[in-house]
Amino acid sequence: MEYIDLFFPEGFLWGSAAAAHQTEGGNHNNWSEWEKIPGKIKDGTNADVACDHYNRYEEDFDLAKELGHQVHRFSIEWSRIEPSFGKWDYTQIVHYKKVIESLVKRGIQPMVTLHHFTNPVWFAENGDWLNPESPELFGRYCRKIVQELSNYDVIWNTINEPMVVVTIGYLWGDFPPGHNDFGKAIQAAKHLLMAHGQASTQIREVYSEKGLDQPKIAPVLSTSYIMPENPEDPEDLELAEYIDNLYNHLWIESAITGRILNPMGDGQRYAPLENSVDFIGVNYYSRMVVSSKRDFMAGEIAPKDPYRVRCEGLEWEFYPEGYYHQIMDYWKKYQKPIFLTENGIGTSDDRIRQRYIISHLQQVHKAIQDGAKVDGYLVWSLTDNFEWAQGFSSHFGIIECDFDTLKRKPRESAFMLRKIIKDNGLVKETQETYLA
Numbered sequence: 001m002e003y004i005d006l007f008f009p010e011g012f013l014w015g016s017a018a019a020a021h022q023t024e025g026g027n028h029n030n031w032s033e034w035e036k037i038p039g040k041i042k043d044g045t046n047a048d049v050a051c052d053h054y055n056r057y058e059e060d061f062d063l064a065k066e067l068g069h070q071v072h073r074f075s076i077e078w079s080r081i082e083p084s085f086g087k088w089d090y091t092q093i094v095h096y097k098k099v100i101e102s103l104v105k106r107g108i109q110p111m112v113t114l115h116h117f118t119n120p121v122w123f124a125e126n127g128d129w130l131n132p133e134s135p136e137l138f139g140r141y142c143r144k145i146v147q148e149l150s151n152y153d154v155i156w157n158t159i160n161e162p163m164v165v166v167t168i169g170y171l172w173g174d175f176p177p178g179h180n181d182f183g184k185a186i187q188a189a190k191h192l193l194m195a196h197g198q199a200s201t202q203i204r205e206v207y208s209e210k211g212l213d214q215p216k217i218a219p220v221l222s223t224s225y226i227m228p229e230n231p232e233d234p235e236d237l238e239l240a241e242y243i244d245n246l247y248n249h250l251w252i253e254s255a256i257t258g259r260i261l262n263p264m265g266d267g268q269r270y271a272p273l274e275n276s277v278d279f280i281g282v283n284y285y286s287r288m289v290v291s292s293k294r295d296f297m298a299g300e301i302a303p304k305d306p307y308r309v310r311c312e313g314l315e316w317e318f319y320p321e322g323y324y325h326q327i328m329d330y331w332k333k334y335q336k337p338i339f340l341t342e343n344g345i346g347t348s349d350d351r352i353r354q355r356y357i358i359s360h361l362q363q364v365h366k367a368i369q370d371g372a373k374v375d376g377y378l379v380w381s382l383t384d385n386f387e388w389a390q391g392f393s394s395h396f397g398i399i400e401c402d403f404d405t406l407k408r409k410p411r412e413s414a415f416m417l418r419k420i421i422k423d424n425g426l427v428k429e430t431q432e433t434y435l436a
Contacts, residue, residue, distance in 0.1 A: 003432055006365040007425035013109065013376030014421040016064060016398065017342050020080075022385040023053035029079035029389075031117065034176040040109040041326050042313070044389035046359075050386045051401050054095075059408065061102050063399055064382060067414050071109040073341055073378050074099070075116035075160065078123075082141055085122050093163035100152045111341075111378075112149070113157040113220065114142050117165060117175070117388070122234070129165070129188040129195075139198030146206045150231040156215055157281055158199040161222035162192040163247050172299040174389055182297055190264040191236055193254055197272030204275070215261050219255060220341050221282030223248050223330075224288040225322025229302040235292035243290055244282070248326070249333070252280060256334055279375065280330055283342035284323050286316035312346040313394035316380040318356060331372035338372060340364065344380035346387065346394030353398070353413045354434040357386065361426055379417060383408060392431040 021027050025048060035046040053060055064072055080092040103110045115138065119128060123137060131137075142158075169175040170185035179185070196219050207214050228236035254261045258273040294300035304310060309318040309405040323343070330338055345356040357379060368374050384397035392403055398414040401407075416434055420426060 001435075003426075003428045003435075005425065005427045006431075007294035007423075008365065009374075010370065010424075012374075013071045013339075014417070014423060014424075015069040015073070015108070015111075015376070015378050016380070016382035017111075017114070017378040018053070018075075018381050018383070018385065021047055021050070021116070021118045022387070023051045023383065024077065025050040025052045026054055027077055027118070028080060028083070029077070029118040030118055030128070030176045033121060033124075034178075040295075041389060041391045043393045045386070045391035047386040049403075049406075051383050051403075052406050053383070056406070057099055058102055059383060060399075061106055061108065063408060063410060063414075064108060065106040067398075067410065069108055069382075070421065071111055071155075071376060071378065072103055073111040073113060073157065075113035075157075076145060077118065078115065078141055079118060079120040080143060082120055083122075084120075093145070096145075097152075098151065099147060100154065104152065109155065110152065111155040112159060113160050114145065114196075115158065116160040119370060124177065129170075129191045130184060130248070132191070134191045135194035135198045138195040139202050142199040143202040143206060146203050150203075150206055150210060150212060150215075154215060156203055156217045156219045158196045158217065158276075159192055160220045160281075161283060162196070162219065163188065163252055164222045165192060167247065170237045171202045171297065174299075176343040177231060180298075186263050187372075189251060190260060193251055193260065193264060193270070194270060196255055197270055197276050200276035203271040214416035218277060218279045218281045218339065219252065220283060221248070221252055221284050223326045224284075225319065225325050227287055227294075229287045229289050229291035233292065236290070239290050239292045239296065243288070243296060244347045247288075248329070252277075252330075252334070256336065277336060279337040279339050280334065281339050281341035282326065283380070284326055284340070285311065285343065285345070287319040287322040307351055311394065312348060313390040314346060316345075318345065318352070318359075320356075320359040320363050322335065323360050324367050327364065327367040327372050328370060328373065331367070337375050339375045340377045342378060342380040344396050344398075346390075346396045348395050350413050353411070354416055357413060357417065357420075358426060358434050361420070362431075365394060365426065408434060 047309045100110045165188045170179045170188045172182045226240045228240040230236045289302040291302045383399045384395045384401040387394040402407045
């Protein structure tokens with residue numbers, strides 16, 4: 001196959017992403033409690049140690065710098081900052097200041113996520129995201145963090161993948177709090193939306209009070225390319241359109257328009273949502289094929305294509321074509337800059353990871369050529385880590401982590417990405433080398 005050089009726009013940012021609970025170790029939150037329940041984690045493990053990133057972040061950031069990363073996305077663990085209601089742990093705030101300073105010292109832009117799946121135990125015991133007061137409780141925590149960290153040059157992510165929290169935690173029951181109830185799922189989605197608005201409002205107010213230039217703020221979406229199992233079946237087409245709107249668009253359209261849309265609300269304005277989205281964080285891994293013959297609300301989706309490579313453990317199909325469609329869909333509908341905040345594959349075969357990254361970046365380049373404003377790309381993830389309900393059975397890292405010794409070792413995909421960053425694109429030679 002003939003390849004051509006594919007260069008990205010000047011100023012395009014490259015890097016990696018991670019999450020506190022998946023990497024730090026030593027957390028006590030609703031997920032650490034969930035891990036104690038037999039059968040909830042498929043390989044029976046827990047994140048008590050994880051990658052020990054809490055103590056080894058300097059080592060990890062040294063590797064990120066060596067690999068040419070320009071931005072690193074990480075999350076702050078709410079349960080560390082506010083272990084009990086209204087009690088702030090300033091030693092943990094100082095820790096996260098040191099984490100940011102460590103990135104800045106290495107010339108890496110910090111992108112900070114305020115909520116990445118986990119909640120303090122006290123918050124969970126008080127109804128979690130079903131509690132009508134949950135948005136304001138989250139806003140208080142956000143204000144405290146932003147007051148302490150606003151003197152640094154930070155890009156802020158408010159909430160990571162709200163519709164994953166909703167779908168897997170409140171509809172399918174595989175994540176905490178383990179509900180199987182559509183009504184509760186919609187209620188949680190509404191409160192997470194309001195929480196994003198509260199977070200954004202607190203960020204804006206703190207920066208304004210301090211006389212600082214406003215930072216960039218975004219929620220981070222999990223997006224799947226929703227496809228009908230039978231494109232000739234009107235009912236399959238209708239279901240695909242419904243799920244696409246419900247999963248991919250309802251929440252972000254509400255955030256951007258400032259209205260709580262049906263079925264979360266009746267279209268009423270929610271003032272904290274105004275001016276709450278500067279860009280859209282987009283996480284993409286695969287497509288989702290749906291069928292009207294199956295109960296999607298119970299977690300039933302169409303069988304996987306047996307000829308496609310799949311993500312280790314999670315069974316997500318290798319489907320780069322969907323990346324282009326999702327980027328273009330968000331760009332055309334909302335005209336907001338897009339930052340690709342997660343993309344990767346869990347696999348023990350690094351050759352698959354190499355092909356995955358390049359084939360998806362080809363689709364990103366195509367979207368940019370077709371007019372989408374895409375500001376950067378982050379691979380998931382920097383290191384292997386605790387993959388939620390999969391435990392340690394799915395290896396996403398461009399850096400291998402031996403969970404017995406905690407030794408780090410960059411994979412070939414890490415060096416491949418370093419060359420892509422240096423070239424600011426996919427040169428012909430890179431594509432020929434890794435797609436052969």
